[in-house]
Amino acid sequence: MAKPRELRRRIKSVQSTRKITKTMELVATSKLKRAQDRVVAARPYATALAEVIGDLYAPELAERFPLLRQPARDGHGRRVALVVITANRGLCGAFNANLIREARRRIEQLEAEGTGVDLHLIGKKGITYFKFAKRAAASQRTDVGDKPKAEHAAEIVGPLMSQFEAGALDAVEVVFAQFKSAVSTPPTTLRILPITPPRADGRTGGRADAVQSQTASPADRPSAAFYILKPSADAILEQLLPLYVRNQLYRALVETAAAFLGAQRTAMKNATDNAGEIIELLQRTYNRARQAQITQELAEIVGGAEALKG
Amino acid sequence: MHVTVVSPERAVFDGSADAVVAPAYDGQVGILPRHAPFLTLLGTGVLRVQQGSASSRFQVAGGFLQVVGDAVRVVADRVDAS
Numbered sequence: 576m577a578k579p580r581e582l583r584r585r586i587k588s589v590q591s592t593r594k595i596t597k598t599m600e601l602v603a604t605s606k607l608k609r610a611q612d613r614v615v616a617a618r619p620y621a622t623a624l625a626e627v628i629g630d631l632y633a634p635e636l637a638e639r640f641p642l643l644r645q646p647a648r649d650g651h652g653r654r655v656a657l658v659v660i661t662a663n664r665g666l667c668g669a670f671n672a673n674l675i676r677e678a679r680r681r682i683e684q685l686e687a688e689g690t691g692v693d694l695h696l697i698g699k700k701g702i703t704y705f706k707f708a709k710r711a712a713a714s715q716r717t718d719v720g721d722k723p724k725a726e727h728a729a730e731i732v733g734p735l736m737s738q739f740e741a742g743a744l745d746a747v748e749v750v751f752a753q754f755k756s757a758v759s760t761p762p763t764t765l766r767i768l769p770i771t772p773p774r775a776d777g778r779t780g781g782r783a784d785a786v787q788s789q790t791a792s793p794a795d796r797p798s799a800a801f802y803i804l805k806p807s808a809d810a811i812l813e814q815l816l817p818l819y820v821r822n823q824l825y826r827a828l829v830e831t832a833a834a835f836l837g838a839q840r841t842a843m844k845n846a847t848d849n850a851g852e853i854i855e856l857l858q859r860t861y862n863r864a865r866q867a868q869i870t871q872e873l874a875e876i877v878g879g880a881e882a883l884k885g
Numbered sequence: 886m887h888v889t890v891v892s893p894e895r896a897v898f899d900g901s902a903d904a905v906v907a908p909a910y911d912g913q914v915g916i917l918p919r920h921a922p923f924l925t926l927l928g929t930g931v932l933r934v935q936q937g938s939a940s941s942r943f944q945v946a947g948g949f950l951q952v953v954g955d956a957v958r959v960v961a962d963r964v965d966a967s
Binding site for chain 2: 613616617619620623624627724725728801802803804805806810811814815818821822825
């Protein structure tokens with residue numbers, strides 16, 4: 576059996592680890608609250624944009640707007656930009672590993688079709704992994720963090736949009752963690768270019784999620800023909816489509832940030848619980864060892880006294 | 886009439902108002918209650934939302950303004966308090 580002193584040292588060490596994980600859990604919980612608010616706060620804009628684009632969109636416009644152009648080429652010779660969003664930090668269970676796995680799955684799938692893949696990495700964990708895997712990235716950045724701004728999304732997606740318009744890219748996809756709830760954050764691949772036009776009822780075409788009409792049901796909203804449009808439907812659409820693309824990336828960033836904090840909270844809670852169990856076990860072992868030592872010492876004293884008497 | 890001002894990050898204003906003066910792409914537009922359905926692009930400038938004698942001002946850039954029924958929606962790419 577281990578020495579009592581050794582056990583005491585280990586108990587102390589586990590206790591201090593538990594203190595750290597407990598604190599991290601609390602920090603993640605409070606940050607998660609705010610990150611969740613940001614996810615919710617981003618919805619009205621996305622809804623409004625999707626509704627208006629849905630109203631103005633007509634399938635015959637597709638050829639006129641480069642952002643809506645469906646790639647004519649298929650398979651070989653195509654080029655796709657894959658934006659992979661991961662966290663900058665770890666200690667969040669399998670969160671980053673799941674995102675990276677999803678990204679690798681998508682890369683393999685695309686390359687099997689003969690499509691070239693440009694990697695755009697956001698977040699230290701993704702960068703580290705692909706460096707380890709010896710895969711060159713077209714761009715990488717680590718400055719997004721827990722509070723993504725609309726400007727971050729604009730900076731990332733701007734160059735991709737112009738490459739797409741110029742025909743150098745055939746599609747742009749994002750790998751991110753969809754924030755369904757604090758415990759359900761499935762890694763998801765979303766195609767943001769070419770734009771899948773949102774339907775007129777305000778739901779986005781690309782994903783069947785929470786973007787829903789809040790203000791009015793489609794029945795009591797006038798159609799595009801009913802509006803006074805200035806300057807014109809085409810001109811408005813031309814301005815709004817890039818905003819829509821940017822917003823989709825922004826939402827991916829915000830959702831991933833919230834999902835990361837959710838994953839971190841869960842991981843730290845598990846770590847805290849485990850530490851508690853270990854401490855309990857060690858404490859019990861320590862008590863037994865201490866008792867055994869006392870018993871043995873007593874036996875020795877009694878034995879010694881007996882021997883002196885004799 | 887009901888006015889909402891939203892930026893990509895959050896809803897900046899949500900409430901009833903008496904008038905809205907917005908910087909459209911080609912100049913200022915004023916929206917009063919009972920305006921016809923209207924959709925226009927926004928330029929850069931100061932958006933003013935008038936509530937009685939008080940008014941709120943926002944610096945906006947890009948996006949659009951939409952009037953549907955009694956609701957005015959200002960959806961701007963950038964919104965800063967001014």
